[in-house]
Amino acid sequence: MTDPRKDQPDQLKPLPDDWTRALAVVAHPDDLEYGCSAAVAAWTDAGREVAYVLATRGEAGIDTLEPARCGPLREREQRASAAVVGVSVVEFLDHADGVIEYGTALRRDIAAAIRRHRPELVVTLNHRDTWGGVAWNTPDHVAVGRATLDAAGDAGNRWIFPELVEQGLEPWDGVRWVAVAGSSSPTHAVDATPGLDRAVASLLEHRTYLEVLTEEDPETYARDFLTGFARTTGERFGGRPAVAFEVFPR
Template identity: 75%
Template sequence: MPGDWQRALAIVAHPDDLEYGCAAAVATWTDAGREVAYVIVTKGEAGIDTLEPAKAGLVREREERASAAVVGVTQVEFLDHADGVIEFGTALRRDLAAAIRRHRPELVITLNPVDTWGGTYWNTPDHRAVGTAVLDAAGDAGNRWIFPDTEAEPWNGVRWVAVNGSDSPTHAVDVTSGLERGVRSLLEHRAYIEALTSEDPEEYARNLIEGFARESGERFGGRPAVTFRLFTR
């Protein structure tokens, strides 16, 4: 991955999206003195079947802030779109362009926007809508004639958009030093994990994150890795 940047902004649909994918990379970056902020489009209120949305949203917001802190992220924003029914379109693009203008990142990070994971698991509508809108908003943010009424001034400084979870990654981050915190970051989503599986939460988080990192590392030099498909602007 390019290393000549100072500020990154990660934009995803739900609390836990980053923890399932690239929190170990975020830990590695913040250790190196880089700034990373999170923008979460929903509060994930529809994500816990056993907890009504009004309560679940509060729990998931709290867990996301705690998980971000584990990897050195202190700025976490929630845009309050409705979980499960995010609509791709100009309203979403405007919100994301406004966020990019506020944070002024050089690197923008998002999640796989294509139809499937690995060609066999159907991706969710929220992931597809947000990922595509992020790719569009990175350009929108720099055009003063598009969404001219946002509070922050246009920002044309986005140099790359990095898509985590792509089936065809082009770049990777060695996460040897950040892997343990990647595990602990996912483990902060304990209420979500306990509702999702009967497996011990720590074993679940460790097996998942370490497994992904080992599998990715096989393609990128044999070291634990988090992968991205990098789009240059």
């Protein structure tokens, strides 16, 4: 007799929730809104602190806008987007959009942010070369994702980037997990149900970008995109719409 469980996808575990502070580190405005923000809304609802750090201002992201105009506009949209899900702290590292280089300079900047914010949970975006082996990832995502995974350790070692101590940033070895969104190998998930409508509203704050990206009505596009992914993930999370993460314990 065939075991019906063999046809069931592996179930995702609930993301640990015994933490109070999270830091999300990504490359561009809108990176977090394409999937993470429903989880962020649930976390802030529960009284947890979440801060955003972006490596760039997304200034090279809209072909019809030169970077000098595009960067400030996308920064404003990102701050408004974060506010929708209860995030008031949004920082920009001012690396150049499209040409972020993985290396010690990027690791140092992210380690410094981790020392400033002292999170237990660090969130970042897919650091692998592809999205599920189907679409090629961008160099910016790969660089920032990898550097964030590395910087979680750098932040706790006083002998790596000792100049940070001289700047008053003492080591922080309190990162317990790095959670990678957009991974093709997720291990954990967060129930998206309470925050899904706000996630859609949060993505819609990037209206200038969306209007260039798609010919669909922006609200229809945002809702279909986010609810579709949440429902698919939910098939591995007890049928509840969910946001998936690959979690690396530390």
